[in-house]
Amino acid sequence: MKKGKKSGGEYSGRIIQERRVTRKVYYGKIPVGGDAPISIQSMSTHAACEKDAVLKEFDELASAGCDIVRVAVKDQNDIDILGDICEQSSMPVIADIHFDFRLAVKSAREGVAGLRINPGNIGGKEKVREVAAAADDMGIPIRIGVNSGSLEKKLISLYRNDPARALFESAVGSLEIMESIGFTNLVFSIKSSDPMINVETNRLFAADNDYPIHIGVTEAGPVLSGAARSAFSLTLLLVEGIGDTMRVSLSGDPVNEIIVASALLSSLGARNDIPKIISCPTCGRSHLDVLEIAGALEREILSRRGGIKVAVMGCEVNGPGEAREADIGIAGTPGGAVLFTNGKKYKVLKGSYLKTLLGEIDKMLAARNS
Numbered sequence: 001m002k003k004g005k006k007s008g009g010e011y012s013g014r015i016i017q018e019r020r021v022t023r024k025v026y027y028g029k030i031p032v033g034g035d036a037p038i039s040i041q042s043m044s045t046h047a048a049c050e051k052d053a054v055l056k057e058f059d060e061l062a063s064a065g066c067d068i069v070r071v072a073v074k075d076q077n078d079i080d081i082l083g084d085i086c087e088q089s090s091m092p093v094i095a096d097i098h099f100d101f102r103l104a105v106k107s108a109r110e111g112v113a114g115l116r117i118n119p120g121n122i123g124g125k126e127k128v129r130e131v132a133a134a135a136d137d138m139g140i141p142i143r144i145g146v147n148s149g150s151l152e153k154k155l156i157s158l159y160r161n162d163p164a165r166a167l168f169e170s171a172v173g174s175l176e177i178m179e180s181i182g183f184t185n186l187v188f189s190i191k192s193s194d195p196m197i198n199v200e201t202n203r204l205f206a207a208d209n210d211y212p213i214h215i216g217v218t219e220a221g222p223v224l225s226g227a228a229r230s231a232f233s234l235t236l237l238l239v240e241g242i243g244d245t246m247r248v249s250l251s252g253d254p255v256n257e258i259i260v261a262s263a264l265l266s267s268l269g270a271r272n273d274i275p276k277i278i279s280c281p282t283c284g285r286s287h288l289d290v291l292e293i294a295g296a297l298e299r300e301i302l303s304r305r306g307g308i309k310v311a312v313m314g315c316e317v318n319g320p321g322e323a324r325e326a327d328i329g330i331a332g333t334p335g336g337a338v339l340f341t342n343g344k345k346y347k348v349l350k351g352s353y354l355k356t357l358l359g360e361i362d363k364m365l366a367a368r369n370s
């Protein structure tokens with residue numbers, strides 16, 4: 001079987017075909033590739049030197065269900081604080097480096113779980129070799145991040161005619177450099193801001209080798225349009241079994257990236273451990289503040305594991321049906337709300353719906369995970 005080809009593929013009624021067979025690497029304790037679940041990543045909106053802001057953001061991302069985080073390392077001020085960040089983060093931290101290979105070498109020594117570089121702007125093979133040596137010493141992977149916004153000059157004219165191939169060629173060029181220096185603890189990402197070019201270039205790369213792939217649409221956009229663009233592109237890749245870890249890049253609060261990635265993976269059945277929250281759009285019949293309850297649940301429970309479906313419905317029209325279909329659901333009534341668990345009416349709620357719902361969710365997950 002050619003490297004990177006799927007291990008099976010007969011249609012079985014599942015949305016996702018067999019995952020592409022890849023090597024496995026580790027960011028700290030989190031595996032990426034092989035039989036590991038598709039992990040969710042995000043990135044701090046602050047530079048590493050803003051330690052408190054970075055760690056606060058990391059806490060929020062962890063609570064939302066993020067698996068791996070990245071932080072920009074731009075200069076020595078960032079390096080000075082990086083060790084503390086790695087120590088205090090509950091998730092593996094990847095240092096994101098551009099232009100200066102020395103920052104990558106220093107970051108590796110500060111205890112990051114991985115590096116992200118773009119060999120196209122890090123300064124040639126000898127510098128890449130030094131970065132690889134530092135990563136090798138620390139036993140950490142390097143993500144080669146090829147991006148339509150920072151392509152090597154020699155590929156610009158090809159990019160004008162065939163952008164997917166130009167991005168692919170850039171990734172292959174980096175792969176050849178890394179293999180020629182004997183470093184293969186690698187993850188690749190090839191990202192375009194065009195969703196379809198993104199799909200095409202990842203298809204090319206996935207068919208050519210068995211390295212794990214980090215998928216994402218770069219500069220996808222503001223939250224709603226960016227989420228739609230990312231969902232379109234990443235769904236096409238995921239159903240073909242391509243993608244071992246992912247980021248939904250959105251402008252704004254990075255917690256939104258985790259919410260969108262979680263919904264995408266759970267909808268596709270790629271991650272059955274992530275809670276699914278359904279809620280009605282509300283209308284003039286609603287007796288509940290569905291938006292507030294469902295929004296708060298989304299931020300609270302996506303990091304809980306065990307796979308659970310929760311419904312928040314505004315009224316007695318579609319509410320009881322959907323709430324019964326879920327593991328736990330509430331449906332608004334003129335006097336309050338009815339709570340359903342495991343398809344049965346459980347009790348009538350008044351007042352603090354969210355607290356009761358969270359308590360019931362935790363009870364059910366504890367029973368499932370015991």
Ligand code: SF4
Pocket residue numbers: 280281282283284285286287313314315316317318319
């Ligand atoms: S469940 Fe009720 S409140 Fe919600 S959209 Fe349907 S009819 Fe409207």
